[in-house]
Amino acid sequence: MYRSFGFMNEQPVLIGLMLFIYVWKPMDHTIKWIMQINSRRNEYGAGIHTSLFVSHVLIPDQFALNLGYKDELARALIKLQVKNLSAMDADWLYSAYNHSHPILVERLRALRYKGGEDIFADEKRKTEEANGVTE
Numbered sequence: 001m002y003r004s005f006g007f008m009n010e011q012p013v014l015i016g017l018m019l020f021i022y023v024w025k026p027m028d029h030t031i032k033w034i035m036q037i038n039s040r041r042n043e044y045g046a047g048i049h050t051s052l053f054v055s056h057v058l059i060p061d062q063f064a065l066n067l068g069y070k071d072e073l074a075r076a077l078i079k080l081q082v083k084n085l086s087a088m089d090a091d092w093l094y095s096a097y098n099h100s101h102p103i104l105v106e107r108l109r110a111l112r113y114k115g116g117e118d119i120f121a122d123e124k125r126k127t128e129e130a131n132g133v134t135e
Helices: 013-044 061-065 069-086 092-098 102-109 121-132
Strands: none
Touching: 013 092, 069 092, 069 102
């Protein structure tokens, strides 16, 4: 490998390390992609037909859906998303490559959650009462 880069008589260790890193990068991305595919398959769980790019209901989401707690789960997921200051929506390809779990939009779509209410109204009211603001 050293000869192909012009090092005929010597083999510097630092250059060898740099060459190894350049050769390893494509392999690293391929391995990461395969691990993400496997992680998403495991996340969607056994018994549910899965595809890498198609949103299906996760087993915990399906459990909440069956018990009638779809709205509560959706509100909790939205609150977690807001408090964690995470990105609300990502490109499907970016998400498939970088996220091992479905993003909020995918999960809300799978739950068929429509929204429309202010889920932070109760917290706003408590904050206003604590600060002495009245309407």
